[in-house]
Amino acid sequence: MVTQPTQVQGLRTRNRRAILAAIRNLGQTARVDIARDTGISAATVTSITADLVEEGLVEETMDPAAARGGGRGRPRVLLRIRPDAFLIGGAKISTDHITIMLTDYAGAEVLHHVCPLPIGPGLTAEKVAGHLETATASALERLGRKPEELASIGVGLPGFVDASTGIVHWSACFPDRGINFHKLLARGFGCPVYLDNDANVVALAEKWFGFGRGVDDFLVVTIEHGVGLGVVIGGQIFRGARGIGTEFGHTKVEFDGALCRCGQRGCLEAYVADYALAREAAFALDRDLALPVTPQEELDALFAAAKAGDEVADSIFRRAGRIFAMGLANLANIFDPGLIIFSGEQMRFDYLYSPEVLDQMRRLSVASGRTPPKMRVHKWGDRIWARGAAALAMEGLNEQAHDGGPAVAAGAAGPERAAVEDQASL
Numbered sequence: 001m002v003t004q005p006t007q008v009q010g011l012r013t014r015n016r017r018a019i020l021a022a023i024r025n026l027g028q029t030a031r032v033d034i035a036r037d038t039g040i041s042a043a044t045v046t047s048i049t050a051d052l053v054e055e056g057l058v059e060e061t062m063d064p065a066a067a068r069g070g071g072r073g074r075p076r077v078l079l080r081i082r083p084d085a086f087l088i089g090g091a092k093i094s095t096d097h098i099t100i101m102l103t104d105y106a107g108a109e110v111l112h113h114v115c116p117l118p119i120g121p122g123l124t125a126e127k128v129a130g131h132l133e134t135a136t137a138s139a140l141e142r143l144g145r146k147p148e149e150l151a152s153i154g155v156g157l158p159g160f161v162d163a164s165t166g167i168v169h170w171s172a173c174f175p176d177r178g179i180n181f182h183k184l185l186a187r188g189f190g191c192p193v194y195l196d197n198d199a200n201v202v203a204l205a206e207k208w209f210g211f212g213r214g215v216d217d218f219l220v221v222t223i224e225h226g227v228g229l230g231v232v233i234g235g236q237i238f239r240g241a242r243g244i245g246t247e248f249g250h251t252k253v254e255f256d257g258a259l260c261r262c263g264q265r266g267c268l269e270a271y272v273a274d275y276a277l278a279r280e281a282a283f284a285l286d287r288d289l290a291l292p293v294t295p296q297e298e299l300d301a302l303f304a305a306a307k308a309g310d311e312v313a314d315s316i317f318r319r320a321g322r323i324f325a326m327g328l329a330n331l332a333n334i335f336d337p338g339l340i341i342f343s344g345e346q347m348r349f350d351y352l353y354s355p356e357v358l359d360q361m362r363r364l365s366v367a368s369g370r371t372p373p374k375m376r377v378h379k380w381g382d383r384i385w386a387r388g389a390a391a392l393a394m395e396g397l398n399e400q401a402h403d404g405g406p407a408v409a410a411g412a413a414g415p416e417r418a419a420v421e422d423q424a425s426l
């Protein structure tokens with residue numbers, strides 16, 4: 001059989017991707033271990049890693065164990081990601097601040113930088129893009145690096161984000177709907193920009209650096225200002241056919257129920273997210289509504305009251321927990337996951353993953369007699385979101401390196417590609 005050049009190229013691209021991922025996962029590793037881990041032949045591993053070393057993405061190092069042991073024969077040569085190959089940026093846009101993380105190519109944090117976002121009715125998507133550009137420039141300046149030294153930047157934000165076209169259909173961060181946010185960002189950066197839903201970037205952070213390392217299929221549930229879900233299937237983020245799938249926070253738990261920030265009623269996050277609980281806290285705590293209190297202060301007070309034994313406050317958290325358990329059981333029934341990771345800042349509110357909630361979730365899941373999914377809680381703090389965004393930028397950069405083509409960020413080619421496909425279907 002004659003193999004077409006394109007097939008050969010495709011296979012080599014897949015092998016490069018797998019080998020680079022294995023070196024990243026295994027840390028310092030020998031060629032023979034890469035071959036064992038990936039199932040790729042030793043000859044191909046040797047050839048591809050030679051390219052990666054030549055391109056400066058991977059470097060050789062001596063096995064420290066062999067050096068210490070002073071054994072006979074040649075010391076083993078190990079491979080590792082070359083940290084200074086690229087400077088990578090990761091940004092998380094929240095409703096009131098921007099978090100930037102600069103990392104090296106091995107994923108180690110180089111700088112963490114937080115800038116407030118001026119909240120107000122005039123805050124458009126264009127202005128948010130401008131603030132992100134300024135925040136990134138300040139971060140680079142703190143490090144004494146120039147903007148052109150940034151190899152790529154990943155950006156995560158909450159809402160309905162189509163990673164393939166760069167269109168944000170809805171986000172709590174700005175009032176614009178259906179806007180090509182990627183285009184706005186790409187204008188201000190001289191490097192490729194990658195955009196995704198923030199729960200997806202957390203799933204990437206778990207896959208690259210967290211509990212998802214080496215696990216092919218798992219779910220990440222994020223609880224912050226909203227409730228998010230990242231789905232990893234076969235080692236890849238699953239985004240749905242049109243790029244905005246897995247909106248767990250907006251699955252419905254009550255017909256005509258509580259009003260959600262997305263404009264619809266009865267969404268899970270309208271009962272579980274911090275803004276929903278803060279909304280109830282104002283009445284439960286019987287405080288003077290004329291007093292200016294932030295939703296976070298409201299929520300902290302409610303949490304403290306519940307911990308101190310206040311029955312009404314406690315009932316609000318218990319109800320949120322029951323609804324959350326119902327949502328989790330639905331996820332377990334649909335995906336049959338082996339591992340569910342609870343990740344994010346809001347994890348300090350343990351009522352959402354209390355033994356009672358997890359028990360309830362198991363009771364509501366389809367009984368199969370098998371072991372229930374493993375649950376892990378990851379209290380990363382604020383850094384995880386930006387770190388995941390940096391992983392998104394690195395993944396994008398890897399794809400470019402594999403393709404050997406010019407730097408084209410995901411999203412930039414989206415609308416054009418869609419147009420071509422439309423014509424082809426006529």
Ligand SMILES: [Zn+2]
Binds near residue numbers: 249
């Ligand atoms: Zn909603």
